[in-house]
Amino acid sequence: MDFFKRYGAIGGNQPQSPADTIQRMADRAETSTLLEDKRAAVLGLKGLSREYRVDVGEAALGALLKVLKEDSEDQNLLKAVLETLNNLCVRESPRGEASEASAVQADLAADRFSQAILRDSDDVISTFLGLLGDADFYIRYYTVQLLGTLHTCSGDELQKRVLVSPTGVGRLVDLLSDQRDIIRNEGIQLLIAMTKSNADIQKIVAFENAFDRLLGIVDEEGGVRGNIIVQDCLQLLHNLLNYNVSNQNFFRETSGIQRLPALLITDPSQTAAGRSGHPMSDADEEDPEWTKQHALNMLVVLDIIRMLIQPGNTNTQSNQTAMQQCGIIPPLLQLALAYEAPSSVRSQALYAIGDVIRAHQANQNLFQRILITAATDDDTINPGTRAIPEPAIVIVIRLSVGKRPAAVSANEYYIVRAAAAHLVQAYVGSNADAQLALAATLTPPGDINTISESEQHQSAGSLIVSVLLDWREACREDVWRVWYAALLLSTILRDHGECKEQALKITLGDTSRGEEPLPLINELMSQARQATQHGADARVSVALLTLMSVWLSNFPKGVSVFLEESANISFIVEQISGSTGINALVQGVSAFLLGLVYQFDIDPETPMTRESLYPILSKRVGADQLLIRVQRLRDSKEFQYAVGLAAGTYSNAFGGAPAEVFFDGVFTELFKQHYESFRLAIRLGPNEALANPSYAYLQGSMTGYASSAASGSAPGTPLVAGASTISRSASPAGGSSAAGGLGGMLAPTLTDRVSAEPTVAKAEYDALNAKFAEQTNEVSELRHALESSAAAYSALASAPQQHDRVDSAQLDQERSQLARVEAERDEHAKEVLNLRAQLEEVQKQLDISQLSGQQPMPDSDTATRVSELEQQMTALRLDNEKRETDWQSRCDELQKKLASAEKQVVKAAAAVRSTNKKKEQQQTADLEAMQADVKAKDELIAQLTAEVGELSKKAEQLDQMDELKERLANLEKEQEDLLVYLADQDQRAKENRAKLRKYGEDIPPSDDEGGDDDDE
Incomplete structure (x- = not known):
């Protein structure tokens, strides 16, 4: 209350309430002509704005906005106004149950004041956006803070106002280039909030070169090993790309995808490849392990990669191709096999690889050719065991069904197994050759009693089979090994007859x-x-x-x-x-x-x-x-x-x-x-x-x-x-067929009901129904014949292309003809059903007359209806005979074509068998040559590996010399800058002394000026 006593003189030394004091300050801020008075009033309001937020907001909000728009040249006044507005609009978090109710009231007041600012008739938001260009640190900082506070309270309204401003979004993006980290970080937070769900702002921010700026900040902050600022930048990048096709296209066209692999590269000592027997330097051993922030940053990067290649998107195929061309699969594999990496990071890396190769033939072929020399996650194996190159798919399957590290629980390692299984499914999906290749590795282990001894050097199929057969040993460690082994075998066998045949053998x-x-x-x-x-x-x-x-x-x-x-x-x-x-x-x-x-x-x-x-x-x-x-x-x-x-x-x-x-x-x-x-x-x-x-x-x-x-x-x-x-x-x-069964179910009912009155219409109906059933059976037999022919055609999918075109065209033609025949049959069936309905109606009338005790005397109406039915049946019989002749001719023609097609199929099959035999002989010779070539290349690789080790040592020494030279050059440059700075300061000191002497000050000469004074 001491603060209010200072203003007691204004009211004749009478004590004033806070509301009266606040009102007087608001009046002074709005009506005073002197900047000093306005500044004092605004500073007073700022001091009261936290404790008396509602009173200050209701009494002084309009005055503060007026000062902001009219007196923007006074920086101290602007800073005070911005701080006060921010205090009025910010939300408070409750500090206990007692203050929870007051916090709710304060939040309601903050929302009300924020709405008042955003609905200002003079568009004060444009003023805020203009202040973002101010060079003063505090004005720019408080403006960004205030915009963030307004967005928290009324985000949609603020976004509309920013979009209306011609340079509004551009001003916000310019904050990313601010050299002052605090302002830049606040700007990143504001952009994250504004781009979360607004596609228009996302597009404008992206075209303001935000991608390049954000990735530049990530590099400056140390990459994915950086602090939380890296996570914020990556989160903003994620917001710009999420559900925004145009931004994804722009990101790909501006080579943004090409910069993603660099974000995935981690220290070699953190990977499984680093544990494969290669020595590590002291610097590698001193590198920090995976921190929580490092893992969070990496997870956002992996989420961005998966978001760009979601299944079903129009850009997925193009983005998959771009990722393959920039070499993103190797660093993803390195990350997935990183032994010390958290399980969440490893699993997301495996999911990302699966998304990159899913339904993409070129990427699947590339993944198939990758060989990896890496240690297994099973840390019970002798560390001195020499690792040999293995296909990547074998190592991934081992991750899914193999032993887990002893330090990782089964519950935690489950997500790695699930991700590895996802990758295998993506590899064999739409890839029958990959399924067949994995099925060829399904071999029984040599001895069931020694299955669990070692998983190294087993083929993919042998490892799966061994886990399924020795489920007791596997369940002692982790039941999910058996579960995922069954899943992977199901994936290999799914919808592939040859794979099932191979496994059956x-x-x-x-x-x-x-x-x-x-x-x-x-x-x-x-x-x-x-x-x-x-x-x-x-x-x-x-x-x-x-x-x-x-x-x-x-x-x-x-x-x-x-x-x-x-x-x-x-x-x-x-x-x-x-x-x-x-x-x-x-x-x-x-x-x-x-x-x-x-x-x-x-x-x-x-x-x-x-x-x-x-x-x-x-x-x-x-x-x-x-x-x-x-x-x-x-x-x-x-x-x-x-x-x-x-x-x-x-x-x-x-x-x-x-x-x-x-x-x-x-x-x-x-x-x-x-x-x-x-x-x-x-x-x-x-x-x-x-x-x-x-x-x-x-x-x-x-x-x-x-x-x-x-x-x-x-x-x-x-x-x-x-x-x-x-x-x-x-x-x-x-x-009997389905249609025949239907006729057999309905016809007896009608027969029993009209058996007492044999009429010409019923006899013709029975004959017609019998012919209808026969024709239906013939069409059904033709359908089965066509399906057999279609199965034969599909079995020749690998036959020469010219046979495929001929057979496919002929099969389509036969199917279209059969469809027309069936359509005519359906029309005929409808006519028969209509006739049945009429007969049932006649029979109902006869039944009614019998129940009333009357004899079934045919009256004139009945005779007329019977006559009409007889005429309809006669016409229907003639039409049926004509259709039957037509159908028979068409069926004969179809049978001839089917016989011809079967002959062509037999010839094509013989040609395919001959071709396959030649190919098999050629492939056997090629395989032997490739094995000899691989053996020679293995020897060359061993020799090159030794040479690379020697060159690496020399390269390290050269790097140290370059580093020392660079440090020496930097020191020399700093010394020159310091000399220039001292000379500049000395010159300024001389000028200041000379000015002081002109004003009559007695300034003794310095050492440098002594000689000059004597000369004068």
């Missing part, structure tokens, strides 16, 4: 010792059985069963081998039928696997036919119970989490292992594809051709998994009921 057991060879597929089922019996983690059983589902889908030969082991079906049935002690997820996957086995059990050499499986499925297990198990699996939170993970709703890129992770994206996609056909398969008899991929479509039952999931109802329920009706109405021979 793998057998275990030494025949020289009299052991019977056991196929790998049955051995894995045996391991799943043992894991369930021994009470292992449910993820092991789920992983192995989902792997079996992927392997057996659309693979009848594999189903045949699977059924050779009778224990497999017994185990699956036991899991489905069990009521206690069995995991619900295991039951659901087992039920789905049984449905797939039944659906694709069509191999002629199968040891257990569909007729043998059907009683097990329908009686021992029960179709209803099977549906319930699969329905519960579909509705489980674990399965829904996997679906969301594949769709991008969830992410496992950060943090530990989520408890909901049981299923992978490969299985969920397979489940969605076969869900509806599975529901039909278990309801239909063994003679239905459910294994045909187009069966569900021909039955008209594929309503879609997504639509049924969105509706919330049990998907496909009406379809199952309809399927059972069709099954019951089918003929004993079981060979």
Whole structure:
């Protein structure tokens, strides 16, 4: 209160309230003509603005804005006004429960004052933007602070005002070039806030050369090893590129992508390659380890890289090409293999590599050729073991399924495994050759008892198989090793018949010792059985069963081998039928696997036919119970989490292992594809051709998994009921088609109802319906023939290009002709259905007359309708005969074309086999030559490595000499600058003394001036 007592004289020594004092100061600031009075009043308001914010804001805000616009030439006054406005608009954080209510009131007041400033009629924001060009440090600093405060309270309104100003955004970007770090840093924070969601400001900032300025600041601050300013610059760069296609194009065209690899390079001692036996200097050993800030900076860089190559974006392909050309994959690999780097950084680096090569053939081929000499993460291996060059994909697979460092927990290392698996999936995605190459490495380990001894020098496929077979040893350390091994094998086998064939050939057991060879597929089922019996983690059983589902889908030969082991079906049935002690997820996957086995059990050499499986499925297990198990699996939170993970709703890129992770994206996609056909398969008899991929479509039952999931109802329920009706109405021979079944279901009903009145219309109707069924069967047979021909064509995808063009054109022509025939058939079917409706209406009238006790006397109306029906049936019969002749001719023509096409297919296949044999011989010779070349190059590499080591030592000595010379030159330059500065100061001192003497001051001469005075 001492402050208010000083102003007591103004009111006649009467004590004044704070509000009165503030009002008087506001009046003085607004009406005083002298700058000293205004300055004193504003300084007083500034002192009261924190404690009495509301009173000062309500009384003096208008006066402060007026002073700001009218007296901008006085810098001290401007600084006081800006500080006061900032105090009025800044929000306060509560310091305890007692002050929380007051903080809320203060924030409301701050928002109100901010809105008043932004809605000022004279556009005070333009004044603020103009002050950003002021050279004074405090004015510029307080202006940036005030703009940041206003943006916190009313960001959208401030952005609109800045965009209206012609040079507003340019002024903000100029802050990045300010040599005063405090102002530059405040400017970066303000730009981060303003570019977070405003695309217009993002574009203007980008075209103000912000990319180059930001990357320049990052370099000045020490790169990614720098402080939090580096993180702020990278975050601003992220904001400018996020969801902004034009800025991404501009960034690529201005060579911004070419500067990203330099940000990824870290110290060699921090990488796994640095631990591969190469000596490190003392300087390397003294380098600091990964700090928290270093990791945060690197994560933002990696996020920028992934943002530029998001799947589905129009610029992704171009950005992937640019990244490959600038060599971004090697530093990303180096970062991913950095042993001392945090797991979050390593995982994001692996995700980034996967995004760079996803669906990009050139990048995938480049990644395939990369050889790396790096130590494994398994720190239990002898450090003296010599590392040999290995393909990058082998090392990545080892990261996913191999042993983890002892210092890292399984929960933390999970994100590295997940990222490595993502990279493998990106490598084989849309790359059938890569799938086949990995499938060729699927070889059984030499001895199952020695699987866990060492993971080095194993091929990718052998490592995956060994982990799956020795799941007990793997689970002791980390159950995710087994889970990801199953995922990777599913990825290799997914939708690739040759890979499934290759894996099916793998057998275990030494025949020289009299052991019977056991196929790998049955051995894995045996391991799943043992894991369930021994009470292992449910993820092991789920992983192995989902792997079996992927392997057996659309693979009848594999189903045949699977059924050779009778224990497999017994185990699956036991899991489905069990009521206690069995995991619900295991039951659901087992039920789905049984449905797939039944659906694709069509191999002629199968040891257990569909007729043998059907009683097990329908009686021992029960179709209803099977549906319930699969329905519960579909509705489980674990399965829904996997679906969301594949769709991008969830992410496992950060943090530990989520408890909901049981299923992978490969299985969920397979489940969605076969869900509806599975529901039909278990309801239909063994003679239905459910294994045909187009069966569900021909039955008209594929309503879609997504639509049924969105509706919330049990998907496909009406379809199952309809399927059972069709099954019951089918003929004993079981060979009727879908349309025939429909006719057989409807025709008997009409026949029974009008049997008492045999009419000409009904007889003609029966004959017409029979012909319709025959024609439908013929069209169905033609469809199957065309599908067989199409399958033959697709098998010749590697044939010469001219055969592909001829076969494709011919196949398209045949399909179009068949479509026209089916369209005419559908029109004919509609006419038949209309006729059925008319007959039903006539029969209803007859039934009504019979119930009323009247005899069915044909009246004139009935006779007329019968006559009309007879005329319609006569016309329909003539039209049908004509169409039947036309259809028959077309069917004959199609059969001839199909026969011709089959001949061409046989010839093309023979030519392809001959060509492939020659290519195989040539490739064998080339491979031997390449092996000899590789051996010679290995020797040359060893020699060059020794020479490089000697040259490196000499280069270090030269670098030290250059550094000393540079330091000496700098010292000489500084000495010259100092001499110039001293001479300048001496000259100024002489001039000042001379001026003082002119004013009559008695200034004694200095030593330098003594000689000059004597001469005078």
